[in-house]
Amino acid sequence: MNDKNKIKKIAFGTDHAAAEVRWQVxxxxxxxxxxxxxxxxxxxxxxxYPDYAKKVAxxxxxxxAQKGILICGTGIGMCIAANKxxxxxxATAWNEDTAKLAAQHxxxxxxxxxxxxxxxxxxxxxxxxxxxxxxEQRHQPRIxxxxxxxxxxx
Ligand code: RB5
Numbered sequence: 001m002n003d004k005n006k007i008k009k010i011a012f013g014t015d016h017a018a019a020e021v022r023w024q025v026x027x028x029x030x031x032x033x034x035x036x037x038x039x040x041x042x043x044x045x046x047x048x049y050p051d052y053a054k055k056v057a058x059x060x061x062x063x064x065a066q067k068g069i070l071i072c073g074t075g076i077g078m079c080i081a082a083n084k085x086x087x088x089x090x091a092t093a094w095n096e097d098t099a100k101l102a103a104q105h106x107x108x109x110x111x112x113x114x115x116x117x118x119x120x121x122x123x124x125x126x127x128x129x130x131x132x133x134x135x136e137q138r139h140q141p142r143i144x145x146x147x148x149x150x151x152x153x154x
Contacts, residue, residue, distance in 0.1 A: 001134045010131065011065035011110075013039040013052035017073035018115035021123060025071065028124045034131065037065055053081035053112075057088040060109050068110035069127050079112035086150060089143070094118070099126035103133035107143045
């Protein structure tokens with residue numbers, strides 16, 4: 001990615017399933033140069049992942065962050081919840097290739113990862129690749145059709 005388009009500010013959130021890796025992943029993202037706004041979770045018990053998906057998605061809509069990283073047990077719940085926020089595209093990934101394609105083909109705003117389905121190292125690598133990959137404009141017509149589906153819903 002060239003410097004002009006480089007992502008700098010990211011919104012970050014997890015649920016309790018990712019409590020163990022959250023600090024390490026956050027520290028890693030900071031160590032590779034990102035300005036990370038952390039929306040939790042900070043608690044000890046269990047929590048509800050849609051609360052964090054909504055906060056991270058809203059930060060992107062408010063332009064407080066350019067991209068988001070969400071982590072729950074599988075990435076699936078966070079992905080479902082974040083995609084309910086109008087204007088947001090969230091994707092889950094299971095390796096570096098799919099993390100890259102989520103940015104390159106699907107124009108994802110948020111990558112949703114699983115603490116129970118990936119190692120700490122894999123989570124860091126997928127997040128890095130996602131944040132470092134530019135959208136390819138030739139895929140814009142498909143994204144426009146996705147937005148049209150969203151707009152056509154009541
Ligand atoms: C929480 O136990 C778990 O359901 C959640 O982290 C996530 O994996 C949901 O998709």
